[in-house]
Amino acid sequence: MTLGWKALRDAAVSATRWGWPVTPGTFLCPDQRWYGRDDARRLCPIEDSWRENPVTDSAEAYEIWSEHPYGVLLVCGRGMDALELPQRLRRLLAFPEVPRVPLAMTAPPVRWLLFTATGSGALSGELASAGVRLHTAGTWVALPPTTVGFLSPQRWLEPPQHPSTGRLRTTDEVQHGLLTALLRFRLGTGPRDDDED
Secondary structure, eight states, X not given: OOHHHHXXXXXXXXXXXXXXXXXXXXXXXXXXXXXXXTTOSSSOBSXXXXXTSOBOOHHHHHHHHHHSXXXXXXXXXXXXXXXXXXXXXXXXXXXXXXXXXXXXXXXXSOEEEEEEEOOSSOOOHHHHHTTOEEEOTTOEEEOTTOOOSSSOOOEEEEOOOOGGGOOOOBXXXXXXXXXXXXXXXXXXXXXXXXXXX
16 A cells, blocks of 8 residues: 555545545555546545435545545535635635634645535525635535545645544535635725735
8 A cells, every 4th residue: 555545535534433434545656547446537425325325434444545545535514515716816814804714725726725614505696606605415525635636736735633633614604704815805995915824
């Protein structure tokens, strides 16, 4: 088992321990082909029943991800959502109004994934117009260190903490913070460039 394979298995097991439902995804091999299902052309779930039967048990995750270096896909809308911000909105994350939540960066084109507890399932029209996407029921997103394409894998900027160390914020709470930050950003009342991390 390669180091990358072990990291994927560890990620799947950790996700189930956090209470995040996951499903195995296709994986890219050195021959630049996708494996995991016969019709694989890109990253996608290997099972057609991924929505109905996510993996939630850490022992099951260990067994599945020991078979192949599957991608680790979060099944959204089952307790977990993800808000996806385009690169140009990255500065919103520096605003104190935006709650600190697990945060990942995708491979190029760079986007930011904020992981939240499932909320109302609706995305604010203003955020949608600004290019934010909500991944909720019926969708999935890749968790680090899954490779999405031919470039580097996704990575955590703010890794998740165990649920016992703090409550995960809901999608609605995070949207409220993003809307407030977006308004301040447009008014020019946000942090200066040298205030960012």
